[in-house]
Amino acid sequence: xxxxxxxxxxxxxxxxxxxxxxxxxxxxxxxxxxxxxxxxxxxxxxxxxxxxxxxxxxxxxxxxxxxxxxxxxxxxxxxxxxxxxxxxxxxxxxxxxxxxxxxxxxxxxxxxxxxxxxxxxxxxxxxxxxxxxxxxxxxxxxxxxxxxxxxxxxxxxxxxxxxxxxxxxxxxxxxxxxxxxxxxxxxxxxxxxxxxxxxxxxxxxxxxxxxxxxxxxxxxxxxxxxxxxxxxxxxxxxxxxxxxxxxxxxxxxxxxxxxxxxxxxxxxxxxxxxxxxxxxxxxxxxxxxxxxxxxxxxxxxxxxxxxxxxxxxxxxxxxxxxxxxxxxxxxxxxxxxxxxxxxxxxxxxxxxxxxxxxxxxxxxxxxxxxxxxxxxxxxxxxxxxxxxxxxxx
Amino acid sequence: xxxxxxxxxxxxxxxxxxxxxxxxxxxxxxxxxxxxxxxxxxxxxxxxxxxxxxxxxxxxxxxxxxxxxxxxxxxxxxxxxxxxxxxxxxxxxxxxxxxxxxxxxxxxxxxxxxxxxxxxxxxxxxxxxxxxxxxxxxxxxxxxxxxxxxxxxxxxxxxxxxxxxxxxxxxxxxxxxxxxxxxxxxxxxxxxxxxxxxxxxxxxxxxxxxxxxxxxxxxxxxxxxxxxxxxxxxxxxxxxxxxxxxxxxxxxxxxxxxxxxxxxxxxxxxxxxxxxxxxxxxxxxxxxxxxxxxxxxxxxxxxxxxxxxxxxxxxxxxxxxxxxxxxxxxxxxxxxxxxxxxxxxxxxxxxxxxxxxxxxxxxxxxxxxxxxxxxxxxxxxxxxxxxxxxxxx
Numbered sequence: 142x143x144x145x146x147x148x149x150x151x152x153x154x155x156x157x158x159x160x161x162x163x164x165x166x167x168x169x170x171x172x173x174x175x176x177x178x179x180x181x182x183x184x185x186x187x188x189x190x191x192x193x194x195x196x197x198x199x200x201x202x203x204x205x206x207x208x209x210x211x212x213x214x215x216x217x218x219x220x221x222x223x224x225x226x227x228x229x230x231x232x233x234x235x236x237x238x239x240x241x242x243x244x245x246x247x248x249x250x251x252x253x254x255x256x257x258x259x260x261x262x263x264x265x266x267x268x269x270x271x272x273x274x275x276x277x278x279x280x281x282x283x284x285x286x287x288x289x290x291x292x293x294x295x296x297x298x299x300x301x302x303x304x305x306x307x308x309x310x311x312x313x314x315x316x317x318x319x320x321x322x323x324x325x326x327x328x329x330x331x332x333x334x335x336x337x338x339x340x341x342x343x344x345x346x347x348x349x350x351x352x353x354x355x356x357x358x359x360x361x362x363x364x365x366x367x368x369x370x371x372x373x374x375x376x377x378x379x380x381x382x383x384x385x386x387x388x389x390x391x392x393x394x395x396x397x398x399x400x401x402x403x404x405x406x407x408x409x410x411x412x413x414x415x416x417x418x419x420x421x422x423x424x425x426x427x428x429x430x431x432x433x434x435x436x437x438x439x440x441x442x443x444x445x446x447x448x449x450x451x452x453x454x455x456x457x458x459x460x461x462x463x464x465x466x467x468x469x470x471x472x473x474x475x476x477x478x479x480x481x482x483x484x485x486x487x488x489x490x491x492x493x494x495x496x497x498x499x500x501x502x503x504x505x506x507x508x509x510x511x512x513x514x515x516x517x518x519x520x521x522x523x524x525x526x527x528x529x530x531x532x533x534x
Numbered sequence: 535x536x537x538x539x540x541x542x543x544x545x546x547x548x549x550x551x552x553x554x555x556x557x558x559x560x561x562x563x564x565x566x567x568x569x570x571x572x573x574x575x576x577x578x579x580x581x582x583x584x585x586x587x588x589x590x591x592x593x594x595x596x597x598x599x600x601x602x603x604x605x606x607x608x609x610x611x612x613x614x615x616x617x618x619x620x621x622x623x624x625x626x627x628x629x630x631x632x633x634x635x636x637x638x639x640x641x642x643x644x645x646x647x648x649x650x651x652x653x654x655x656x657x658x659x660x661x662x663x664x665x666x667x668x669x670x671x672x673x674x675x676x677x678x679x680x681x682x683x684x685x686x687x688x689x690x691x692x693x694x695x696x697x698x699x700x701x702x703x704x705x706x707x708x709x710x711x712x713x714x715x716x717x718x719x720x721x722x723x724x725x726x727x728x729x730x731x732x733x734x735x736x737x738x739x740x741x742x743x744x745x746x747x748x749x750x751x752x753x754x755x756x757x758x759x760x761x762x763x764x765x766x767x768x769x770x771x772x773x774x775x776x777x778x779x780x781x782x783x784x785x786x787x788x789x790x791x792x793x794x795x796x797x798x799x800x801x802x803x804x805x806x807x808x809x810x811x812x813x814x815x816x817x818x819x820x821x822x823x824x825x826x827x828x829x830x831x832x833x834x835x836x837x838x839x840x841x842x843x844x845x846x847x848x849x850x851x852x853x854x855x856x857x858x859x860x861x862x863x864x865x866x867x868x869x870x871x872x873x874x875x876x877x878x879x880x881x882x883x884x885x886x887x888x889x890x891x892x893x894x895x896x897x898x899x900x901x902x903x904x905x906x907x908x909x910x911x912x913x914x915x916x917x918x919x920x921x922x923x924x925x926x927x
Binding site: 145146147148149150159177178180181183185186188189192193196197200201202203204205206207209239240241243244246247251252253254255258269272273275276277306340374378379380381382395398399401402403404405406407408409410411414 | 539
């Protein structure tokens with residue numbers, strides 16, 4: 142008799158973060174664990190107005206089956222924005238609307254990955270991507286992240302030694318590390334991938350949330366052979382589950398086949414609401430508001446860590462996004478810290494799930510600053526500092 | 535160098551129906567090709583009111599990330615309805631909200647299918663399921679549909695000869711054939727699957743749309759080891775992309791893992807809108823209205839075929855759902871008929887894509903009656919009859 146479930150289910154565990162989030166939902170807990178945008182910043186009234194408008198103007202179409210590619214005016218908006226913000230010429234026909242970046246990852250995995258294929262990934266890497274790709278049973282090749290992006294010499298060497306299907310990267314305000322690739326690193330990565338004929342999958346979910354430093358080009362600006370991913374979750378609202386993939390014609394043709402088999406098309410009401418919102422409102426001033434708030438929260442978290450953390454604790458100082466990455470002394474386990482901290486009603490995500498190699502990153506952790514206010518940040522960091530001291534002395 | 539795309543992409547073609555639908559979108563064409571509900575029957579005003587309510591009452595939660603399982607009150611409603619309508623005791627924890635039945639198929643394929651695994655399927659079978667499962671490269675075993683369900687002796691013999699992961703069936707108002715399994719056949723299928731320890735995947739997307747004959751139990755009523763699929767697309771609105779899977783705890787655990795990797799959770803705004811609509815409106819009287827309209831359209835289509843079609847044309851007389859299945863004389867190709875008919879501005883779906891075996895069903899075709907009014911049905915059938923006569927004489 143055949144075994145009941147597919148082999149791929151052996152490699153996939155329930156998300157560790159999801160399990161942690163269940164623990165941290167009690168109101169008394171200060172949680173730096175999630176990756177949630179602050180709901181107070183959702184443009185709720187504008188979205189409610191947009192929903193009212195599309196339902197009263199065009200309910201019959203809004204509620205019917207629609208095209209797999211996604212609502213054309215929405216794809217046109219995205220294409221136009223790439224041109225204006227990034228100098229990228231992308232045709233609306235090279236854009237597919239998805240149910241958020243998570244589905245983009247699933248579709249890309251489906252189109253590219255045979256069992257055993259190599260995927261090059263940052264270390265630490267985005268957990269959602271590791272989970273999504275794991276379903277297709279690839280072998281991951283980890284490349285360590287340095288302060289300004291991955292170790293490019295190691296990328297080159299790795300691609301010399303093995304064929305890879307693609308390199309997956311979050312080059313801007315990376316999840317989990319908060320690191321942003323320098324302009325030079327982006328160009329170097331593009332050149333190396335070009336030389337080896339390897340596709341870049343560039344996940345730019347946080348790119349619009351810069352509150353310090355200078356804008357840098359996307360990797361797509363240097364390498365045509367890039368699949369660029371975007372999302373409305375962080376700049377508008379995640380509950381509407383909308384993101385997109387930009388890819389060239391050959392890849393898009395395959396993505397459309399798997400998208401159709403996956404769910405025919407993305408939620409059409411949400412596509413129409415977001416498109417209406419983008420037409421009627423000034424999304425740039427809305428994003429500016431988000432950046433203001435998140436920027437001051439990051440500043441506050443960094444200041445509080447500087448004030449309360451022991452001196453030998455290292456942390457990133459992200460120029461945007463939602464996360465800070467903390468490195469404890471090698472001997473200190475962030476799982477031990479988690480167990481101690483949760484008793485003091487403060488939560489975070491231990492770092493090891495972000496690594497492929499078993500046991501790696503045991504002394505690291507991720508802190509989210511987008512969904513806690515100033516006093517929660519101060520209290521939480523203070524409590525965390527006390528727990529760290531307890532473990533290090 | 536490795537090939538660019540995954541092997542699974544070799545087996546998956548763009549949907550033939552999707553290509554046909556592009557041809558048939560001109561307004562002058564009478565189309566029996568699609569599988570669209572009639573948008574005039576969408577409860578648009580009620581859904582607009584529900585959208586307004588959830589956005590004004592609870593925007594902050596409606597727009598935030600939510601749980602993978604789906605909105606609990608919605609799952610409770612579905613569980614309660616199964617109890618009342620089908621006498622099935624299903625816990626809300628055994629229900630997962632998906633992006634419509636198409637995603638349910640994708641998730642089930644992911645959880646169960648290794649390359650080369652056997653899937654038993656009806657012949658003709660639902661094309662969306664064939665597409666979804668094909669991504670996971672199974673071997674299909676076709677079992678012919680008779681007037682009252684599949685050939686159960688052949689099902690038994692097939693399962694004697696090979697291990698199968700599951701039997702996929704649309705036992706009520708099947709797509710494409712319109713056939714409904716008798717009570718006796720359901721019980722027989724359940725017994726055979728039980729004997730062989732094979733899971734039943736019961737797709738019940740149309741079950742609520744009965745306008746003739748007597749209600750029959752679900753296969754789930756006879757076989758616990760059944761994964762039951764449902765959808766709001768045909769009874770409320772498909773653009774909201776919401777369906778569900780009922781499965782036991784062990785299977786649900788796996789489904790949650792793949793759902794999370796696929797897109798974290800289904801569109802939360804739509805879940806809240808549909809749940810609000812179900813609380814505030816009488817969905818049963820709404821469904822009664824749909825059944826009235828579709829029932830009289832089916833009657834009209836059957837009457838017009840009886841009046842205009844040559845006598846040697848056979849067709850099903852479905853007791854519900856949206857489709858009639860037509861069998862031409864063996865020598866007549868429905869592709870030839872399609873090419874002729876499209877010149878006369880009438881469209882349908884040729885039958886062969888619904889068969890796994892190359893060339894099978896070449897003399898069959900599917901007609902949709904839910905989205906054409908009475909005069910379109912008369913005109914369309916008349917034109918089609920003229921084309922058939924041209925080909926058969």
